[in-house]
Amino acid sequence: MARTSREAPLAALLALLAAPAFGQAVVQPPIVAPTPIAPVLPGAPAPAPAPAAPARGEDQPVTFTAEEVEYDQNRALVVARGRVEAWQGNRVLRADEFTYDRNTGVATARGNVQLIEGDGQVVFADSVVLENQFRDGVLEGLRGLLAQNGRVAAAGARRTGGTVFDLSRVVYSACDPCRDDPLAPPIWQLRARTATLDQQARQARYRDAVVEFGGVPLFWTPYLQHPAGDAPRQSGFLSPTFGITRFLGAFVEAPYYWAIDESQELVLRPQIATSAVPNLGLEYRRRFNFGEIEAEGSLGYLDGSDNTERGFGGHIFSRGRFSLDETWRAGFDLNLATSEDYLRIYRYGARRLLSTQVFTEGFWGPDSYARVDGRGFQGLRRTDDNSRIPVVLPNIYWDWRSPVDPLGGTFTIDTWNFAVFRRTGTSTQRASSRIGYVLPATDAIGGLWTLRAQADLAAYGYTDLAGPPNFSTAADNGSAVQANIRAGLDWRMPFIRQAGEYGHQIVEPRVQIVTGPVTGAQARIPNEDSIDLEFTDANLFRLNRFSGRDRQEGGTRVDYALRAAWHFPNGGMIEGLAGASYRFQRDGGPFFAGSGLENRASDYVARARIMPVSWLEFLGRGRFDQEDGNMRFLDLSTSVSLPTRTTITAGYLYTPAAPYLTPVRNRDEVALGITQQIGHWRFAAYGRYDLDLNRGVTLSASAAYEDECFLLEARFLRRFAEDPATGAQYPANTILLFRIGLKTIGDIGFRAI
The missing domain is CATH 2.60.450.10 (Lipopolysaccharide (LPS) transport protein A like domain)
Structure with a gap:
C-alpha cells in the first residue's frame, strides 16, 4: 500500500x-x-500533540x-x-x-x-x-x-x-x-x-x-x-622561495611549518645556496591566556667577500607581551644581530640600530600611569662604537593628573628617574620630578586664555662628563642639582567669518609670554634626554623647547604667531601659520648654533596645509632665518589622487647639519612616487634623490596582477647608501623579487640580483 x-x-x-x-x-x-491521523469533527477539540523528544545534533x-x-x-x-x-x-x-x-x-x-x-x-x-x-x-x-x-x-x-x-x-x-x-x-x-x-x-x-x-x-x-x-593549522612544508643573488648564488628556501599544539607553532626556514654555506631561520610563536611570545632567529656564515665580515653570523628578534592583571602588564623586546651585512645578505631586513628592553607598566584610567624598564642598544655598522652606546637600568617613570579644581585648572605630577651606563663615556644617575598646572579661561569678548606653570627639580650623579656624548670642559666626575620654574600666559583670539556657500574663515592671532630664571650654559649637568633639538611650529609655544629635562630653557620671552584657515563645505580646507619668539635676555639656554633659538630673535617657523578637494593635499613645514629669510629647514609633501585611479606623491626635505648626528652634513632630498590601477593590474614607482651628494637614495618599482584566484607580482628595490667605513655601497643593496600565488594552493617566490 x-x-x-x-x-x-x-x-x-x-x-x-x-x-x-x-x-x-x-x-x-x-x-x-x-502514523494515521484521526479525523477531527467540527466543534470538537483538537487532540493534544504528542510530546516532542528533545532535538539535538543528528536527532x-x-x-x-x-x-x-x-x-x-x-x-x-x-x-x-x-x-x-x-x-x-x-x-x-x-x-x-x-x-x-x-x-x-x-x-x-x-x-x-x-x-x-x-x-x-x-x-x-x-x-x-x-x-x-x-x-x-x-x-x-x-x-x-x-x-x-x-x-x-x-x-x-x-x-x-x-x-x-x-x-x-x-x-x-x-x-x-x-x-x-x-x-x-x-x-x-x-x-x-x-x-x-x-x-x-x-x-x-x-x-x-x-x-x-x-x-x-x-x-x-x-x-x-x-x-x-x-x-585547522597543520604541520607541513610551505611554498618554497627560489632565487639568485650576487652573494648567495642560486638558492632555495623550503620552509617547514610545525603546528606544535593549539597555542604554539614553529617555522623552520632552511636555505641552501651554491655560493654560501646553508642558513637556518626560525620563527616561533606562542599564545597564553595572559599574553603572547614571538621570536625570529637565524644562524649562518659569511665568507668575507666584498669587504664583509668573515665568520659565523646570526640574529634574534623577539617580543613578549603579558597582562598581569587589570592594571599591570609586562613585556620584553630582545633584538641582537652579528652585523648589518649579515641581515642584508640573508634577507632579514636592513637595520642600523637594535634595541632591547624589559618593562612593566600600569594604567589607572586616563589620569595615572607608571612604568619601570631596562633598555639596551646595539649599533650594527662598523663605524659604531658600542662601548659609547648606553645601557639604561633602571628607568622609572610615574605621572598623575588631578581632577579639575574649582577654578577649572588641572595639576600634574610626575617623576622620571634612571641610571645610564657606558663603558666609554658618561655614566649618569638621575632623580627628577615635575609639577605642572594648566588653567584655561575665556573672556567676555571671546578671547581664549591659558595659564601654564611648570616646576622641575633634578639631582644627578655622573662620571666621565668629559667623555661622549657630553664632552664637558667644566666637570668630569661629581654630582649636581638643577631646578627651574617656568610660567606662561597664552592668549589667542579666533575671529570667524561666515562665507556663505563657500564655508567659513578663521583668523587667529596668538601671543604668549613665558618667564623664569636664567639657566645658563648648564655645562656641569649631564645631557641624556635633550640632545635632539628641532625648533618648529610644533614646539613654538612650549614652556621648555628642549625635548627632555636635562636641558632647561630660561629667561623671559614672547612667542607670537598668526593662524588663518578657510574651511569649505565639502570638507576641504586651506590653513597656514607663521610665528617666532623674542627673548629679552641674551642667555636663554645651551642652544647650539643653527638651532634657530641661539639668538634673542628666533627663526621664523611656519606650516601650511592646502586641501581644497578630497583628491588633493599639500603639507608644508619650514623654518627661516630671522634676518635674511634664508631657509633653515623645509619639509614639503603633496598627494594627488585622480579619478583614473592614479595617485601621485612628491616631497622635498632640507635639514641643516646637526652636531649630534654623524656624519655632520646637510640633507637636501627630493622624492617622487606614482601608483596606477588598471582593472586587476596595479603599478607603482618611487624614488628619492640626494641633491647635496648628487646621487640617488632609493629607487623602487613594482607591478602586480591580482584577482579572486591568482596573483602575479614583481618588485625591484635599489638602495644607494654607502658604508662610511669603506665608502662602498652596502652589500645586497639591489633586490628583484617575483611572486606567483595560486590562492587556496600557495605561492612561489623568486629573488634575483
Whole structure:
C-alpha cells in the first residue's frame, strides 16, 4: 500500500542530512510507516500533540518538501520525486529523486543532487549511492563548491568511512568561470589523475598533478597537498622561495611549518645556496591566556667577500607581551644581530640600530600611569662604537593628573628617574620630578586664555662628563642639582567669518609670554634626554623647547604667531601659520648654533596645509632665518589622487647639519612616487634623490596582477647608501623579487640580483 502527499516527514533522510557532505554519517533511525491521523469533527477539540523528544545534533527534526512521496510498506521502500528539498539545522539536500531500500540499506539520489554544508561547501553530483548506514558511497559526476571559492570536479568519487573521498580524473580551481564563455579554461586549474579529500583532516591530496594556465600545462608534480575549506593549522612544508643573488648564488628556501599544539607553532626556514654555506631561520610563536611570545632567529656564515665580515653570523628578534592583571602588564623586546651585512645578505631586513628592553607598566584610567624598564642598544655598522652606546637600568617613570579644581585648572605630577651606563663615556644617575598646572579661561569678548606653570627639580650623579656624548670642559666626575620654574600666559583670539556657500574663515592671532630664571650654559649637568633639538611650529609655544629635562630653557620671552584657515563645505580646507619668539635676555639656554633659538630673535617657523578637494593635499613645514629669510629647514609633501585611479606623491626635505648626528652634513632630498590601477593590474614607482651628494637614495618599482584566484607580482628595490667605513655601497643593496600565488594552493617566490 502506498501513500502520496506533497509535504511529509521522511525519516530516511535524517541520517543523510545529519552527515556532512564530506563528513562521517551516523546510524540512521529505522523507517516507520506514517502514523494515521484521526479525523477531527467540527466543534470538537483538537487532540493534544504528542510530546516532542528533545532535538539535538543528528536527532534534530528533518523538514522537507517534494512534489511526490511514496512509501511502500511491503517492500520497505521510500521514494520521493520532484524537486526534493530537505534540511536539518544548517544542512540542505536537494535532488530530483530519492530512494531508500530498507532491506539492503542502500539509498540512492538521482538528478541534480546537491549537498550543502553549513560551512558553505556545496557538492553537486549526477547520482549518489550510499550504503553501510550512509558511511560509504559512490558518486558520479561530482562537482563541489568548497570554502574560499574553491571548485572541484571529478568523473567519479568513492566515500569511505564517511570522511574520505577518493576521486578520479580531478580538476580543481579557485577561479570564477568566465562570464562571456563559462566553458573556457580558467586562469589556472589543477588536474590530477587521482585525489583524496579528507574531510576530517580538511586536506586535499593530489597524485600525478599538472597545473595549467589558460588550459596550457606548465608545471607537473607527483604529489601536491593543500587545505580544503576551513582547515585547522597543520604541520607541513610551505611554498618554497627560489632565487639568485650576487652573494648567495642560486638558492632555495623550503620552509617547514610545525603546528606544535593549539597555542604554539614553529617555522623552520632552511636555505641552501651554491655560493654560501646553508642558513637556518626560525620563527616561533606562542599564545597564553595572559599574553603572547614571538621570536625570529637565524644562524649562518659569511665568507668575507666584498669587504664583509668573515665568520659565523646570526640574529634574534623577539617580543613578549603579558597582562598581569587589570592594571599591570609586562613585556620584553630582545633584538641582537652579528652585523648589518649579515641581515642584508640573508634577507632579514636592513637595520642600523637594535634595541632591547624589559618593562612593566600600569594604567589607572586616563589620569595615572607608571612604568619601570631596562633598555639596551646595539649599533650594527662598523663605524659604531658600542662601548659609547648606553645601557639604561633602571628607568622609572610615574605621572598623575588631578581632577579639575574649582577654578577649572588641572595639576600634574610626575617623576622620571634612571641610571645610564657606558663603558666609554658618561655614566649618569638621575632623580627628577615635575609639577605642572594648566588653567584655561575665556573672556567676555571671546578671547581664549591659558595659564601654564611648570616646576622641575633634578639631582644627578655622573662620571666621565668629559667623555661622549657630553664632552664637558667644566666637570668630569661629581654630582649636581638643577631646578627651574617656568610660567606662561597664552592668549589667542579666533575671529570667524561666515562665507556663505563657500564655508567659513578663521583668523587667529596668538601671543604668549613665558618667564623664569636664567639657566645658563648648564655645562656641569649631564645631557641624556635633550640632545635632539628641532625648533618648529610644533614646539613654538612650549614652556621648555628642549625635548627632555636635562636641558632647561630660561629667561623671559614672547612667542607670537598668526593662524588663518578657510574651511569649505565639502570638507576641504586651506590653513597656514607663521610665528617666532623674542627673548629679552641674551642667555636663554645651551642652544647650539643653527638651532634657530641661539639668538634673542628666533627663526621664523611656519606650516601650511592646502586641501581644497578630497583628491588633493599639500603639507608644508619650514623654518627661516630671522634676518635674511634664508631657509633653515623645509619639509614639503603633496598627494594627488585622480579619478583614473592614479595617485601621485612628491616631497622635498632640507635639514641643516646637526652636531649630534654623524656624519655632520646637510640633507637636501627630493622624492617622487606614482601608483596606477588598471582593472586587476596595479603599478607603482618611487624614488628619492640626494641633491647635496648628487646621487640617488632609493629607487623602487613594482607591478602586480591580482584577482579572486591568482596573483602575479614583481618588485625591484635599489638602495644607494654607502658604508662610511669603506665608502662602498652596502652589500645586497639591489633586490628583484617575483611572486606567483595560486590562492587556496600557495605561492612561489623568486629573488634575483
